[in-house]
Amino acid sequence: MVNLKELKKEAERILEEGKVKYIIGYERGTNGFWPTPAFIKNPEDVEKLIWDPTCVYNLTRFLVDEKRRKAKEKKPDERPVAIIVKGCDSRALIILLQEKFINREDVHVIGVSCENGGVLDEKKLARRVKGKKALKVEFGEKDKLIVTTEEGKTEIPAEEILAERCLECKANFPVIFDVFLGEKTKRQLDNPFHSLEKIESLSKEERWAFWKEQFDKCIRCYACRSVCPMCYCDECVVDTINFAVTADTPAEEKAQKIKWVEKSPVSSENFVYHLVRAIHLAGRCIDCGECERACPLDIPIRLLNKKLEKEAKELFDYEVGFDPDQPSLVSSFKDEDPEDFIK
Amino acid sequence: MAEEFEPKIVAFLCKWCSSAGSDLAGVSRMEYPPNVVPITVMCSGSISPLYIFSAFNKGADGVLVSGCHPGDCHYIKGNFYARRRIALVKKLLEYIGFESKRFQMSWVSAAEGTKYTEVIKDFVKQLKPLGPQTQLRRNL
């Protein structure tokens, strides 16, 4: 069980010792009981820190901002940034290291284990406590979560309100950290790709109908990629605007910009956008489920990435997010890679 | 009776094997259907998934990717990366319910003029009953 006091003590220590610039963690939000990312600079503010099943965010996303900010600073503060990571978040960190986007010495990793297997699914919870308004959710004993509503506490079996991804999590504790709180209780997984079965069992036509309905909803608010720590490109290939230009970028180079996808949120363009994103996340997505959570229209984006994670495992025996030194999925191959699909 | 549907196919051919193979087919005057417009690239390894999605988005009824046989790559190993990348694209397209018969990969060596014609013939035959590709075609 992660001891919040210890967590705060550690936070206080590193801030007082001036070991880190600031701490990226979770604090209670103002919109109901959901948290909001906390960026804590002063030791006296560590009291704000929380850790409970509502801490859904993958905070590594903010290391991307930090890098950008730092790049702009004249004399940057070279101290590392401390960050609180769950199992999935830590795998995101692995990818960022694997892709040399951040240096290990620039982060002080405070790893926390997901007690009883993970974080909440907002909608599942709402459905479960039907009508009643949840005020607080805590980790309970063995695979139970304690939900407090206006009408008091109720124990709910974790799997009923946990995020789908948590039920399929390979390791609900960090694989990389400087400090670790909690214990490495690996939940036993009979089927890590369970959530795919429904769609996989459909016929081709049904699958198309399903995804078409989903992507037709897309309003291209790009929350999926904005919240994704792997979508750290300065400019997304599908964007029609030259973003990574500088004052001395020649006109020809700007003219080189390709409209792979039109800005209009019409079916075909939405499809291509989501396909490109999925393929670019193949072997990189660590299934933190943030894209799906952020989507205001509940498009099950995660199921796209999860599918490719499954294929990577089954076709190429490629596991994502455990080894920062492993070459990326598409920049490596095995002689025995399957080719039965090739004429 | 209405005229038979003629699929439009974009074929990405690597310069050293498949494109040379198609040249050989020409030199040997082998006949195959004219539905394919070849685009010669240096190596099958240089074919980005974006090319494939884009071709369908621009209205291709079928897309063919063809490179050297494993081990024969002019660039030593480009086709191995292609093999992996294309496998993922194919799986993804299948998964979203896209008609995966429309997307084909083949190994055609510079000596395989016959194979090239066979690949094209079969592909066209496979595409005709499917009719025009509308799933990813730009609908602006």
Place this chain on the structure above:
Amino acid sequence: MKRTGVFVCHCGINIAGTVDVKRVTEELSKHQGVAHSEEYVYMCSDPGQNLIIEAIKEKKLDNVVVACCSPTLHETTFRNTSKSGGLNPFQCEIANIREQCSWVHKDMEKATEKAIDMTKSAVEKARRNESLEPISIPVTRKALVIGGGIAGIQSALDLANTGFEVILVERSPSIGGHMIQLSETFPTLDCSQCILTPKMVEVSKHPNIRLMTYSEVQEVSGYVGNFKVKILKKPTYVDPEKCNLCDECTKVCPVVVPNEFDLALTGRRAVYIPFPQAIPATYTLDIKSCPGLLPIACGKCADVCEPEAIDYDMKPEIVEEEVGAIIVATGFDLYDKEKMAEYGYGKYTDVLDGLQFERLCSASGPTQGKILRPSDHKEPKEVVFIQCVGSRDPELHCAYCSKICCMYTAKHAMLYKHHVHDGQAYIFYIDIRSGGKGYEEFVHRAVEEDGVLYLRGKVSKIFEDKGKIKIWGVDTLSGKDIEINADMVVLATAMRPSQGAEELAKKLKIATDKDGFLAEAHPKLRPVESVTSGLFLAGAAQAPKDIPEAVAQASGAASKAIAILSQERLYHDPTVAEVNVNLCTGCGMCVNVCPYEALSLKDGKVEVNEVLCEGCGTCSATCLRAAIQVKNLTPLQVHEMIKASLGV
């Protein structure tokens, strides 16, 4: 907007027969940005080319598309044409409407449609082509030859005699390789040492050759024309300048170890000279078998060394050199004896391999050329030679044919008969491969003049029996079982790439085939080149070879190297990768996939070594952010080609 000129060739009726050339020309004239469009019966003819040149000048064309035959045929032609018209050659593109269209279709209507799309596609590409100049590279006019066998010696001499400096690196104390161990050579039976030693001497005396024996290549970097190599010079603890070959040291050296040169048929001391005619002619103190230098355990050799040539303080030395070309001639080894246990090899002293038998026959060998069996020094009266030991055996050993065994076994049998007139030689063979000048005749001579007995079949069992070696086998021609009580057995064991070659290949980035032999760039057309330009292959390192073949390839490799060294500068195709640093995040995926190690990371961005880059574009397909692309086949160009091909 760029002004493009389109030139459609009839190629007589080759194109015009199935493609409506007029229509293609018309349609293209309507295409955005096409300023000129015309047809002609033979564009490649002088009048045809002149049309292009004039159009470029009159219509002020920026680029040219020729719709004609395959670019493999006339791309160069028309690029030169464009050049004489005043354009950069890269402003010319070919639409292959013959091989890829007119020759493979019958339906004129549809073929024409396709030809139009193909030409439009070419236009879209052409108008986005960059004008490029070939990349020019300076050349270090010096060569490195790795391996001092006959192949390496030949290459080194050819290079040196053409006037280029050569560094010849050999890891053992003397050059000469396996050839110097042989007694006679087929099919002429002339003495191997007699024909090789003069070449060895020439090497040692040649002003252009720097001979580095007892040395190994440690590291190779750079690229064609500009390789940097690190060579480790192992200490011999004997100063060749001072050593006067008095041989006193060996007399006092207390250690005896098997003599590599005689393949363990004799012994040598820790301080030794490999063989009398060794080049360089000097002694070597083999530190592995010496009782020890730190601290000095024995020190006798130094004590007796008059000229004080022995220097225990000699240190390994790393020599750095720059060369323009490298020839790899690392030769072969025989198949390991461990793997040959079923033939009793290594178990019975009188079961020998081919090279050991060569030593037995050799006048300079352990028996001064008398053929005596190792166990009891008796003259063997019945000798069984077995071919294809380890070769042509995909299940258990090597799938390939070692090529030279048929011939040298015939030679061995013959030599044996010449030494032991009343002896009997048997040869077990699968079949006889005697392709080569005078080879077939040679085998016949063995049978007819020397009465060698060829038995077609494989040996089923070999075992010792009352001081004899019993061989069971089947004669597959007669179907009879055979049993021979032999005094000696000689195995024609398979040839393998020399030990350590694999490791060297990695350092040099040369591919190896499934058997570990160095891979040539093309099995037919580029047999002496490796895929990496500037690196060449010679001798048995590439595949089993006999002496004349090895020598021929060595000269071939040398001439290829000379082709590079003889130039002031080299020119490299400029259609290479370029990086958009604004987009690059330095993830290094492209670095992983580059087959030529042309990419590297510097301050978080990727850099292209334009000389190493071959322009395959695998990097650009791998990059998630379109930060790297190959000039003149950019994603934008492909994107526009896709659109044109689909008429959108």
Place this chain on the structure above:
Amino acid sequence: MEKTLLKRSFPQWVKKLSSYKILAPVRDGDFWNYEVIDDSNSVDLNYLNTVLSPKKIIFPQREVFLEFSSSNEEGLEIKEVLPDEKSSVIFGVRPCDAKALTLMDKVFGDDLEDPYFLERRNSTILVGLACNTPPSPNCFCLSVGGSTHSKEGLDILLTDLGDKYFVESLTKKGDELIKLAKGTFQEPKPKDKPDAKKIQTDSEKKLKRQIKEIKKVTSELKEMFDSPFWDEESMGCISCGICTYLCPTCHCFDINDEVTSSSPLKGKRVRNWDNCQFPDFTMHSSGHNPRPDKASRLRQRILHKFQYFVEKYQSYQCTGCGRCVSKCPVGIDIIEVVNKVKDYES
């Protein structure tokens, strides 16, 4: 005109409106959205706030302005494309969303008239539903001069009285709709109106969230342009487009030429929603970006809503629907941000 309508006869009314295109909130999984209704019985007014406001109907995310094609040598042939849909009725419009449309009227109907917007706006009739209980925990309409029962921008306002609706027609358009189904309406009973009034006051009490002393905000903001406040507040922002795309008042757009064929040239000029929170929103082709960071973009959003718009149109560009608060993936809360503005000393 004031009437009452029994809930059970509601479908009959809708049926009578067959000459109109009918839109109403439709449930889709866990959320609601406005969809075209073909079955009059399927109009269900027991809905929570829709994800997207009726903005998306009158100011669609994608709008074609014109079509162009290069007809041989004469250069371009251009054809304007104006919306020509039959007039439509939107049921179940929340007062806040209706008010939002009046704010857009100021933008698109002021000094510069936008024919595309106005065409749709004028051909649309808004039947509102008063919020007896705030449909979202983050409703704060009162703070920004709205109300759970505000009539602003509506043609008809329905108030749920249990088994019936209290129906107030506010415009001619509204009267038209009622006339079409005279029979189905009754005259209100004396206590109906006070009841409705009471429900309103009760429901306004139920509003949990509010911006305190909003009057001060505008002047405060004027002083805070260069304040580090924006850096602190924007730390958690991920620069997605949710807050503004879901906002009923945000109206920024981007105009693009979509080329469907390059030779011969064919294509459409289209308007798409754009979004001040996207990093490339203010990107210049020179590479210069006047709003280079999240701070300047969050500031823009707040200032536009609570300063610039006020200065130009004497009204906040926010109607307190709470969508941006509820849907922000990182819990950025405009109510809190604005509340902090007031008591921020730099």
